[in-house]
Amino acid sequence: MSSPAVTATPAPDRAGALADVATSESSLRRFLHGLPGVDQVGAEARAATLGTRSIKGDAKAYALDLAISMVDLTTLEGSDTPGKVRSLAAKAMRPDPGDRSCPQVAAVCVYPDLVATAREALTGSTVQVASVATAFPSGRASREVRLADTREAVADGADEVDMVIDRGAFLSGRYLRVFEDVVAVREACLRADGTRAHLKVILETGELATYDNVRRASWLAMLAGGDFIKTSTGKVQPAATLPVTLVMLEAVRDFHAATGTVVGVKPAGGIRTSKDAVKHLVVVNETAGPDWLTPDRFRFGASSLLDDLLMQRMKLSTGRYSGPDHVTVT
Amino acid sequence: MAFDYAPAPESRAVVDLRASYGLFVDGEFVDPAAGGSFKTVNPATEEVLAEVAEAGPADVDRAVAAARRAHREVWGPMPGRERAKYLFRIARLLQERGRELAVLETLDNGKPIRESRDGDVPLAAQWFFYHAGWADKLEHAGHGPDPQPLGVAAQVIPWNFPLLMLAWKIAPALACGNTVVLKPAETTPLSALVFAEICQQADLPPGVVNILTGAGDTGAALVAHDDVDKVAFTGSTDVGRAIAQAVAGTHKKVTLELGGKAANIVFDDAPLDEAVEGIVNGIFFNQGHVCCAGSRLLVQESVADDVLERLRRRMTTLRVGDPLDKNTDVGAINSAEQLAKIRELTAVGDEEGAERWSAPVELPTSGYWFPPTVFTGVSQAHRIAREEIFGPVLSVLTFRTPDEAVAKANNTPYGLSAGVWSDKGSRTLWAAGRLRAGVVWSNTFNKFDPASPFGGYQQSGYGREGGRHGLEAYLR
Numbered sequence: 001m002s003s004p005a006v007t008a009t010p011a012p013d014r015a016g017a018l019a020d021v022a023t024s025e026s027s028l029r030r031f032l033h034g035l036p037g038v039d040q041v042g043a044e045a046r047a048a049t050l051g052t053r054s055i056k057g058d059a060k061a062y063a064l065d066l067a068i069s070m071v072d073l074t075t076l077e078g079s080d081t082p083g084k085v086r087s088l089a090a091k092a093m094r095p096d097p098g099d100r101s102c103p104q105v106a107a108v109c110v111y112p113d114l115v116a117t118a119r120e121a122l123t124g125s126t127v128q129v130a131s132v133a134t135a136f137p138s139g140r141a142s143r144e145v146r147l148a149d150t151r152e153a154v155a156d157g158a159d160e161v162d163m164v165i166d167r168g169a170f171l172s173g174r175y176l177r178v179f180e181d182v183v184a185v186r187e188a189c190l191r192a193d194g195t196r197a198h199l200k201v202i203l204e205t206g207e208l209a210t211y212d213n214v215r216r217a218s219w220l221a222m223l224a225g226g227d228f229i230k231t232s233t234g235k236v237q238p239a240a241t242l243p244v245t246l247v248m249l250e251a252v253r254d255f256h257a258a259t260g261t262v263v264g265v266k267p268a269g270g271i272r273t274s275k276d277a278v279k280h281l282v283v284v285n286e287t288a289g290p291d292w293l294t295p296d297r298f299r300f301g302a303s304s305l306l307d308d309l310l311m312q313r314m315k316l317s318t319g320r321y322s323g324p325d326h327v328t329v330t
Numbered sequence: 331m332a333f334d335y336a337p338a339p340e341s342r343a344v345v346d347l348r349a350s351y352g353l354f355v356d357g358e359f360v361d362p363a364a365g366g367s368f369k370t371v372n373p374a375t376e377e378v379l380a381e382v383a384e385a386g387p388a389d390v391d392r393a394v395a396a397a398r399r400a401h402r403e404v405w406g407p408m409p410g411r412e413r414a415k416y417l418f419r420i421a422r423l424l425q426e427r428g429r430e431l432a433v434l435e436t437l438d439n440g441k442p443i444r445e446s447r448d449g450d451v452p453l454a455a456q457w458f459f460y461h462a463g464w465a466d467k468l469e470h471a472g473h474g475p476d477p478q479p480l481g482v483a484a485q486v487i488p489w490n491f492p493l494l495m496l497a498w499k500i501a502p503a504l505a506c507g508n509t510v511v512l513k514p515a516e517t518t519p520l521s522a523l524v525f526a527e528i529c530q531q532a533d534l535p536p537g538v539v540n541i542l543t544g545a546g547d548t549g550a551a552l553v554a555h556d557d558v559d560k561v562a563f564t565g566s567t568d569v570g571r572a573i574a575q576a577v578a579g580t581h582k583k584v585t586l587e588l589g590g591k592a593a594n595i596v597f598d599d600a601p602l603d604e605a606v607e608g609i610v611n612g613i614f615f616n617q618g619h620v621c622c623a624g625s626r627l628l629v630q631e632s633v634a635d636d637v638l639e640r641l642r643r644r645m646t647t648l649r650v651g652d653p654l655d656k657n658t659d660v661g662a663i664n665s666a667e668q669l670a671k672i673r674e675l676t677a678v679g680d681e682e683g684a685e686r687w688s689a690p691v692e693l694p695t696s697g698y699w700f701p702p703t704v705f706t707g708v709s710q711a712h713r714i715a716r717e718e719i720f721g722p723v724l725s726v727l728t729f730r731t732p733d734e735a736v737a738k739a740n741n742t743p744y745g746l747s748a749g750v751w752s753d754k755g756s757r758t759l760w761a762a763g764r765l766r767a768g769v770v771w772s773n774t775f776n777k778f779d780p781a782s783p784f785g786g787y788q789q790s791g792y793g794r795e796g797g798r799h800g801l802e803a804y805l806r
Contacts, residue, residue: 005587036599036600036601036602036603037600037601037753038600038601038603038604039601039604039605039753039773041426041604041773041774042601042603042604042607042608042773042774043603043604045607046603046604046607050657052444052448053335053656053657054335054338054656055335055336056336056337056338057336058336059334059335059336060332060336061335062333063333066333250603281333284332285333286647290332290333293332293333
């Protein structure tokens with residue numbers, strides 16, 4: 001297998017004082033295994049307590065609008081067509097056609113072959129085009145194939161790339177290999193004009209199984225240059241859970257404290273109700289802090305969540321629950 | 331715009347407060363013989379909640395006589411399986427009236443509704459469910475082949491967990507066939523009076539449970555009464571000592587659950603984020619009004635700066651204020667007297683040279699409040715490291731080796747609880763085996779379960795409550 005050569009320390013500007021931890025397999029392993037452990041019972045109890053916060057009135061209105069603006073409206077099906085993507089794009093720009101005060105979503109997320117369609121449909125809008133890449137969802141392809149996948153998406157106009165890590169390599173302890181993958185994909189995100197597509201690194205936490213692994217994979221992805229760390233592909237259960245998001249938010253908070261670099265968090269898959277979304281925002285607010293309450297730093301990867309957010313938003317403004325027929329289908 | 335949580339107050343409408351309450355004696359609410367009364371206030375607002383009767387010696391006589399007769403004629407001879415039915419019924423009524431009890435507890439005590447709703451009330455119901463299960467199985471509890479009840483139990487409970495402490499006292503006593511006369515604390519009598527209503531609702535035979543409200547004199551008269559067979563007390567070490575002296579040389583069996591100055595030990599291999607949660611829960615849960623509170627943080631020097639930085643950051647997110655708001659984390663100090671005591675001891679901390687840091691919170695203008703506070707630079711010689719503050723005040727000490735951690739943790743006249751934080755099981759077990767404390771929590775703190783015995787070493791008292799072991803205190 002011929003992999004493109006990559007430098008092991010690609011982003012000293014990002015990693016700051018931690019720039020040299022990935023100079024070798026052993027130093028990277030030492031660093032990741034030196035991170036404090038996560039107590040499963042304690043982390044789940046903390047998430048559950050934050051889940052009891054009661055968000056009402058103005059706070060709820062604020063949270064619903066914020067959540068809408070953070071949605072990466074996603075379609076990742078084998079049955080996707082250009083028509084489906086165009087209708088999704090229209091909904092992304094005008095989630096509630098009857099209410100101009102309703103914010104637009106953050107991005108539309110599609111497979112690479114539909115990036116051009118999404119790009120065209122979103123022309124003139126600030127809604128971003130996000131593409132999954134790197135042999136999504138399993139990542140089981142040679143590095144060359146995964147990089148080609150990425151370059152094609154970027155060339156077709158993707159603003160953001162959602163890559164998957166090689167969970168097999170991670171679970172077998174080949175951390176440097178995963179690190180180099182992320183570095184290489186980040187380089188593949190470079191455009192001809194010198195700008196770079198935003199990189200989200202999907203950890204697929206449902207396959208990593210332990211919170212210790214989630215914390216290590218988060219740091220690995222941040223050190224290697226990920227702009228966002230993302231829980232899941234949505235194709236594996238469990239996908240995003242509140243405690244997993246909590247552990248990842250602790251990681252970005254601590255990474256920022258250690259290096260000054262900001263990394264975002266994107267829970268994806270399984271967040272279907274406004275209530276769940278608001279719970280996540282509470283965890284953001286009380287873990288990474290209010291600075292993370294922006295679409296630049298927090299996203300929801302979701303397909304059906306937007307509809308529930310819109311229905312709750314209508315209920316809050318009209319006092320009535322109008323039902324799914326009042327929300328556009330895509 | 332910031333994410334400011336709008337006020338989310340729990341409704342007071344579920345509580346039907348009466349203007350005045352009598353004593354609960356022999357199945358009925360009665361006026362005190364001498365006619366005295368006192369007011370109970372909401373510590374978060376200083377609003378008077380109700381007028382409560384003050385029981386005198388004549389009332390104590392009446393209540394003990396009712397309990398004696400109920401024990402002799404009804405409750406003592408009743409088969410365990412029948413007693414169990416009443417306990418199950420009480421447990422279910424506690425659940426059914428859970429919301430009312432939670433709001434009432436929060437009004438009278440000042441604790442956050444989240445804690446009374448998710449902690450105090452469900453745990454109180456659990457205590458009755460658990461002990462109901464023991465009532466017909468006492469001969470299998472390991473206290474002899476045919477254990478018998480003691481008779482009449484005099485029980486005096488504190489103000490920090492009014493309903494839960496009532497459950498800790500009454501559930502095992504009743505399960506074992508005793509009858510009780512219970513005195514709730516003078517600042518928090520209301521949930522005990524609603525419990526009296528629940529006893530009526532459950533058709534509990536008259537005299538099995540009697541509730542006498544009052545202050546220290548009422549409690550002293552009750553524990554000193556000649557016809558009492560058992561004294562159970564939870565509260566301060568000073569009062570506990572006075573009770574021990576009062577009952578010395580009598581036939582009365584005694585259990586005392588007193589103060590504490592628990593060490594929460596954080597080793598350098600601890601899961602730090604969860605340890606910080608455990609430190610916060612250990613000392614700021616229930617405003618630190620917890621006898622087993624983790625009031626001394628012992629943190630390994632190699633991680634001390636990191637842990638303290640995380641702790642301070644976490645403390646800035648604590649929401650202090652209206653206890654009825656569902657988003658409140660820390661409520662009001664229970665009384666002006668307790669607030670004065672906290673202020674006095676923290677002032678001593680300043681004088682002794684420890685460094686004070688309080689979370690930047692805006693405290694309400696009426697009511698009794700103290701901000702969550704941490705003292706660093708504390709040594710074993712400081713009073714704030716030795717005396718129980720019983721408030722939201724943490725003293726931080728450091729250690730270098732596991733031996734030093736255990737030596738410092740044990741260097742206290744108390745010994746009620748301790749916490750050990752480490753990802754290394756062998757280290758936790760090593761430390762737990764050497765800590766002189768009735769409860770040692772591993773990677774958690776302030777966890778309670780009716781099946782787990784609870785009690786102290788040295789000045790933290792004697793006897794155990796809860797579990798199979800706790801039954802022994804009510805059997806002969």
